[in-house]
Structure formats: structure tokens, C-alpha cells
Amino acid sequence: MHVDQLTVTVETVRALVDQQFPEWRVLPVERVESEGTVNAIFRIGPGLAARFPLQRGDVEATRRWLESEAAAARELLGRTRFPVPEPVALGEPGPGYPLPWSVQTWLPGNTATQEDPARSAGFAHDLAEFIANVRTLDTRQRTFASHGHGRGGDLRSHDEWMKTCFENSEQLLDVSRLRRLWRHLRELPRNTPDVMAHGDLIPGNVLVSRGRLAGILDVGGLGPADPALDLVGAWHLLETGPRQLLRNDLDCDDLQWERGKAWAFEQAMGAVWYYAESNPTMSRMGRRTLDRIITCALT
Numbered sequence: 001m002h003v004d005q006l007t008v009t010v011e012t013v014r015a016l017v018d019q020q021f022p023e024w025r026v027l028p029v030e031r032v033e034s035e036g037t038v039n040a041i042f043r044i045g046p047g048l049a050a051r052f053p054l055q056r057g058d059v060e061a062t063r064r065w066l067e068s069e070a071a072a073a074r075e076l077l078g079r080t081r082f083p084v085p086e087p088v089a090l091g092e093p094g095p096g097y098p099l100p101w102s103v104q105t106w107l108p109g110n111t112a113t114q115e116d117p118a119r120s121a122g123f124a125h126d127l128a129e130f131i132a133n134v135r136t137l138d139t140r141q142r143t144f145a146s147h148g149h150g151r152g153g154d155l156r157s158h159d160e161w162m163k164t165c166f167e168n169s170e171q172l173l174d175v176s177r178l179r180r181l182w183r184h185l186r187e188l189p190r191n192t193p194d195v196m197a198h199g200d201l202i203p204g205n206v207l208v209s210r211g212r213l214a215g216i217l218d219v220g221g222l223g224p225a226d227p228a229l230d231l232v233g234a235w236h237l238l239e240t241g242p243r244q245l246l247r248n249d250l251d252c253d254d255l256q257w258e259r260g261k262a263w264a265f266e267q268a269m270g271a272v273w274y275y276a277e278s279n280p281t282m283s284r285m286g287r288r289t290l291d292r293i294i295t296c297a298l299t
Contacts, residue, residue, distance in 0.1 A: 004056045008040040012096035013050060020091050021103075024048070035113055035204045035281040038218075043106060048088060052101045059093060063100040066090055069220030070102065076219050080133035082126070083107050083207075083215040109207030109214035112237055113281055117208045124242035126213035127201070128249035131230045137196035139224045144194050151263055152199060152225030155186045158266050162186075168273040173290070178269065181297060185262035188255065194224035201233030202267070203285055228252075231260025232267060235289050240296075261296070264289055 014029045027045030034041050039051040053062055070087035077086060085104040093099055117123035144153045151158075162182055166175050198205075199221035207215035231252065234243045247257060271286030 005054050006040075006052070006056060006097070006099075008042075008052045008054075008097060010042065013042045013052070016091060016094045016097060016101070017044060017050070019094060021089065035111070035279060036218075037275070037279060037282060044103065047106050048103055049085065049106045050091070050101060050103050052097060053099055057099065059099060063090070065220075066100055066102045070104075072222035073104070073219050075137065076134070076222055079137060080130055080216075082130050082133075082213055084219050085217065107207055107215040107217065109209045111217075112203035112206040112208050113285070115208040115211075116203075117206075117211055117213075118237060118239045119242060120211040121242050121245055122212050123208065124238055124245040125249060127206075127233055127237065128246040130213060130216060131198075131201075131233070131246075132250060134198055134222070134230065135195045135227065137222075139194060139196055142194075142224045144225050145223060151267065152197060152223075152229040154190075155188060155259070155262050155266070159186065162266065162269060165269040165273060169269065172273055172276065173287075177294070178290070181293070182265065182269075185258070185265055188259050188262055190226060190228075190259065192227050192256070195227045196222065197225040197227070197229045198222060199225060199229060201230055202236050204281075206233070206237065226259060226263070228256045228259035229263050231257065232264040235261060235264035235292050236268075236285060239292075243292075261293055265293055268293070 010029055010031055017029060018025050024044055027048070030043050032041040032043050032049070037054070039053055042050045042052070044050055067090070070090070073085060073087050076084050085107055087102065087104050089103040091101040091103065144150075166179055169175050169178070198216065198219060200218055205216065205218045206213065207217065231250075234246050238246060252260070268286040268289035271282045272290070273283075275282040275286075
């Protein structure tokens, strides 16, 4: 998926686990097939998941990021009735793998890619509850970390990225229509302060069981952001009726709702072309989200 992507094998993980965590030597290690784009995931026994960053990077910078992920998970633990992974350990570089890696608890359930909740009213209510729970967390006077850049800050700061997306999507999408839509979305003003947000409510980060929300993954991006950011989940995960239920539960005004659409649009535009060959599941997610946004714009 990435030019500098690392290869992580079951044999490498087995050796690292045995060397660094000998108490787990008796537990089986198996690769988890995932549409994720950031980590290779391996299950250790019935209750643990090891996550190995896929892109090369500086060892200390990677360690700081993994420590910040663990801190974010601890911040969210117990603050919502929906399970999130609990940090367990931090592994070190070793033979066959050059970076730190993390271990957390394993959560049961299917991702929303495997068990699509798009038409579930119950799931829509659950997702709205989770978003509302996260918004109640104290920002502790923290503000959006990227000084206006990155998803959750200033929409217009994404113009160069969107230009790249449009140029790479000419053979994939109706780019002229999408450019016109972005020209509208990028101008949406923001009149609300940062609140806490999960930051990446895509199908692969949401667990589903019998049409209800069963857990939330990849909570390391938890932080202060535009209150509309987590509304991307409405577009990535829900069809029209349940999407409206989520909006009603969160009492979104027109401006916040449109900004949520804008963040989903920005994310989806990147997913379609970037993962067209390397991760078709992510590319299809982007297409479906864009279709929902376009359909809404036409009605």
C-alpha cells in the first residue's frame, strides 16, 4: 500500500514475542486479515492483538506515537459503554523488524466492512451515542494539534491534497462534478471550538454484532478537533434513514452537518485513487461515501 512499506511475517512476530514477552511463548500467533492501512495486525492467543506499523520511520518518533496511542486509549477507557482496546505492552525493535510495536487487548466482533450496519437504526443510535460520549471528554485546554493542517482543522488547508486527488482520479471518477462540490465544501465556515473526537470513524475501525455497535478500534487519534469531524461516520457507515437518526440524536445544525460531509468527502477522495490497486476495500469505501454525498447533494 505504501512505497516504504515493511514486510512483517508470522515467523518474525513469533520470534519477537518469544524473546521480549516469554510469558506468551505458549500462545499461538496468527496474522489477522485486515483492510487497515497503518498497522499489520497479529493475534496472540485468544485475548491479545499485536500491531506493527507498516511504514518505515524513526525509532524514537514511532515509540512516541505508540505511547501517545496508548495514552489516548487510556483516556477513553470507561468513558463510554462501547469497548475499546486496552494497552497491554510496548515491544522493541528486533531481528526482522526495525521499529517499536504495541500489544493491546483483542475485541470480539466483525468490522463494519464484514458486517455492514448501513441500514440499522440501532447502530445509528449507538454511533451517535459514542460520538456524544467522546465529545464530553475534557480537552484539558488542548487544541487541534496540526496548526490547521490535517483532518479536523481547517478545510481549506487541504486544497493541495485535493488537487492531487483530483489529478489522480481523472480515470476513476467524475472529477469535474467533484471539483465543483469541493469548491462549495471548502468555504464552509467554522464557528465552534474544538471538542474531543475519535478522528477516524471508517468501517474498518468499527466493530458490529447483530447490527449494533460492538466496539471501536484505532482510538490513537483521539484528540481535540472540529466538532464535525466524527460525523464522517454518518457518510462512511450509514444510509439515508439511519444517517438522519444519527443527526437527530446529535442535534446537528446545517453548518455542522455540512462540515461533517466535507471531512468525509476529503477522506473518501483520497481513498479511491490511493488504494485503488493496493487496498480495494478502502477504495470501495471511498467510492460508496462519495456516492452518498453526491446523491444527497442532488436531492
